[in-house]
Each structure stands twice: as C-alpha cells, then as structure tokens.
Amino acid sequence: MKNSTIRKDVPPGTHVMVVKKEDQRTGMLTEGIVKDVLTNSANHPRGIKVRLEDGTVGRVQKIF
Structure with missing residues (x-):
C-alpha cells in the first residue's frame, strides 16, 4: 500500500484525497488527481x- 507521507508514492496523475x-x-x-507535488522533502509527517x-x-490523506 502506498504511503501518503512519502513523496515518491504521490506522483502526478495519482488519484488522491x-x-x-x-x-x-x-x-x-x-x-482529485495530482497535478503538481509541492513538498520538496522526501517525506512529510x-x-x-x-x-x-x-x-x-492540500495535503494527501489517502491514495486510491
């Protein structure tokens, strides 16, 4: 399962909440669908x- 706190798990085009x-x-x-990732660090709590x-x-809470 993908983790909403790790940047590489949320590439553009991902369906998220x-x-x-x-x-x-x-x-x-x-x-919605991710257009741009705004967090620069590899992860964020x-x-x-x-x-x-x-x-x-917004901040990703769930990845579909």
Whole structure:
C-alpha cells in the first residue's frame, strides 16, 4: 500500500484525497488527481502537499 507521507508514492496523475488548509479542523477531504507535488522533502509527517488538477492545494490523506 502506498504511503501518503512519502513523496515518491504521490506522483502526478495519482488519484488522491486531500485535506485543504481551511478544512484541517473538520477533517473534510477533497478528492482529485495530482497535478503538481509541492513538498520538496522526501517525506512529510502530515502528508505530502499537492496541487490537484482543479487548482485545489492540500495535503494527501489517502491514495486510491
């Protein structure tokens, strides 16, 4: 299973669920396809930050 905290597991084109910054308190997830990976480090404990094809920016919580 792929890990949402490891950058190499979230390449562009991946179908994911992300949590947007404004939704972190509620935990509401947004579904989409990764367009750009914004996290530069190899891993991040709260999830890799990505931009989805619709322009939404958030941290990956689930990979399909």
